[in-house]
Amino acid sequence: MENCLVRNFYRATLSMASHKSEMTSSNNDIISPEFVATSITIFAVVFSSYVTYYVIKRIWRIVYYLYDLIFLPYELIRPLGSVGYTNPESYEMTQRQIVNLVRRRRKQGLEIPPVYPNGWFRIMDSRFLKKGEVKQVTAMGENLIAFRGKSGNVSVMDAYCTHMGANLGVGGRVSGDCIQCPFHGWKFNMEGKCVEVPYSDKLPKNGDMKTWHSREMNGNIYVWYHCDGTDPEWEMPSVPQVDKQQYAYAGRIEHHINTHIQDIPENGYDEPHLNYLHQPLVLAGVNLATHFDSKFNLAGNIMETDYSTMLQTGEKHVAKISLLHVFEVFSRWRMVYVNFQIYQIGPGVVHLHVTTPVGKIVIIQNITPVEPMDQILTHALFKPWYIPNIIAKAVLWGLTVQVDRDLMVWNNRRILAKPLFLKEEKVQKTFRRWYKQFYTDNSPRLGDTKKEGDLDW
């Protein structure tokens, strides 16, 4: 029996071996040497094409990156919530939840100054409004439109049509130097006068749109806001390096901030914070709890300010300060000196004339209150041709980090009407007194414009 089993197994093995041998011999007939050579060639071509494509793509990226670094302007927008908030809870939340929770819990108080000072405010960069374009914009809690007519002039007016309230910024068309409503086609000229009703020979009484005083200068479009609706009390100065294009545009940063407008310019008059919050090197980052301990904090910023010229500009609405920014390496060697001449023009515009070791630059800063505790802060940098773009970018990047640090405080602080100012901080008191000129009896307060609970973002 055992022998029989062994014999059968032996036979079966022989049979399988012979079958396998037949199969191999038949496969050898199909996989010819030519077939193998062709396959290898195709594989080599495909593989080398892929490698070439990958290498070219990488090189192109590096070339574009260098081109961007050397030639293109720096453009950065920090939307509300992207920086300046930390999670107050021990569980995970989305950034949106964090922002809304912080905003709701924040005790900002009703004792803060009026929310919209009187003055000129930027509504957009000039280059964002081309001929024949209309854009909608919100500023001082108002919905406005700006359009650029065929002549190249700009008009700013209320967004809502006097006929039946359509928003001219949504579907409105620029026709010549007029704007045409998308609803029934009424046409308004740059002064807001109704000049055409397509289906009537008569023009309506009281049909004119409310227009805003506007100016276009220093690369921006500005509107005049006054709570009493009065005409402009002063004019915005032109910066020739920008307006006459003596300097080139090198980029801009835009921060959306959850604070009161006065908080932002007052920051420049708070010398102790300049040498504390802004002292660590920008490489140390934005986290205020750790930036002093960062291993990148190899050098520090020292700011020496001169406020003596503050009220001596000869113009009531202009304040001027000087600031010397010094980089000190290893708390010992003073390396780079940058001098700032800073002009605060009205409540929402600052011109910074900066002398660096490689030449002079100009920075135009604008703050626009979109809503009571919602500000847009922009910095645009202009430089002469001989300053490399990469230096301008480094300045804007450093500025971004420093503004981000301020944002950590601005977005979370309670604004006190009577802070504990020490005698070393008396310049802030002077600044607050100076800034009061931009508020008048009817300037709207937070309670007038927004309910405390109505702060969801």
Ligand code: FES
């Ligand atoms: S709502 Fe503007 S034309 Fe009717």
Ligand SMILES: [Fe+2]
């Ligand atoms: Fe600051």
